[in-house]
Amino acid sequence: MNARRLRRRCAARLRDLRLPVPFDIDALCARIAAGRGRPIHLRAIPGLTGVCGLWIATDAADIIFYEQVTVPPHREHIVLHELSHLLCDHYPASLSLADQARLLLPNLDPALVRRVLGRTGYSCEQEREAELLASLIRQRAHAEATVADRLRTALDGGHG
Template identity: 60%
Template sequence: MTGLRVRKRHAALLRDLPAPVPFDARALCEGLAERRGRSIRLIPVTGLGDLCGMWVATDTADLIFHEADTTPPHQDHIILHEVAHLLCDHYPASLSVADHARVLLPDLDPDMVRRVLGRAAYSTVEEREAELLASLIRQRDVPDRTLTGSLRSALDGWRYG
């Protein structure tokens, strides 16, 4: 996917995204959950290993696990990164849902978990897309909401897949 196609996709996602003022990642999740009619639960945890965050979609809710032992701005970025995966509907094919549930969430019933996404399971393309969208979501709070020249240049040269 070219930088232009990614920009268009992200612009459409951003246009429809609730924009709390002042910006707050948790309030964004509340607004997104309300709009989707599906709860988003933010769950701070420690000891995720190589993961900083993880999105788990169950039949009734989206669970976003994020590292508790880091700074609030870093927690917000992790949450936005996982929200970006949710918005882009990323889904790793490397492990089955049941395998993900057994490895990452041993206390959850694997039949309940519909989809599990963790940073280590995404393709590089999906990781870059989620990182970019997370940054763009956060950038919306900046008074000049246009992309800076250096970010636009990076996007123009960025090729996916």
Template identity: 55%
Template sequence: MSGRLAEIVALLDVPDPFSVEELVRRIAATRQRPIVLRAAAMPPEGPSGLWIATGTTDHIWYAAGTSPMHQEHIVLHELGHLLCDHETPQPDPDLALRLLLPSLDPAMVRSVLGRTAYSAPEERQAEMFAMLMLERAGKLPSRVRPLSPELCALLDRVEAALAPGLRS
């Protein structure tokens, strides 16, 4: 699974400096299909993001009430579903109605929409895509660099001075 994801990420035209909005624009241009990003008030018990593909457009909703970094991660996760060719699930009817048709009575159309979700492997794949994209964009904290021998020796001396009985 990660090999395919790495290929997908490697083939993307990732903007530098990174911008999720610019990445979405570039993916939409390549696919020749619009992708619309929408902030929405997501219920605490529900998903923090949602991707719905219509006949002509991909719509990605993300939680409005969270940090910009989390919003970016949510959008990348939903892009992962899109780029990995996952089936667009039917969302929870109440959530879909509130997002798509805010003026309609949910009771009137609730029975039309089914309750299905992505499989666990698809969720893991979308999450891995988001993490690979953040890594490629340089947005993840850098890995710890090895310490120089001098710094290691200094830290050993400080540790020995502060906690002499802990070292063997």
């Protein structure tokens, strides 16, 4: 697929998406989850070296894992990227029920996540699409925040 088609496809996906204002990544996850009728869980894991994030679909829920030590803007980017894989229907590798159950444990072993990640293997095009959609969502979230700010300033100004 050429870059223009990829861009058009991402723009169409973005149009269907209502972003929370002010933008908040957790609120966006909740909104997407409600639309899909499946919960999305965000889980931080320490020691995910070499890996930023991972989306896992179990029978009951979608789980997005992200490196625990990242600073907030980076966390938002990782989660947006993984959410974009989900929105683009880039199905992650299917997991055995035993692995699904282990991934839901409170004390998750990073080695297990790395092993699972080794099997997900998105194509380069899927990675490009997820990255593009993530940056389009961020751009629109930022633009909407700017408009909301200007409106508030204008309204406040009216009261002298």
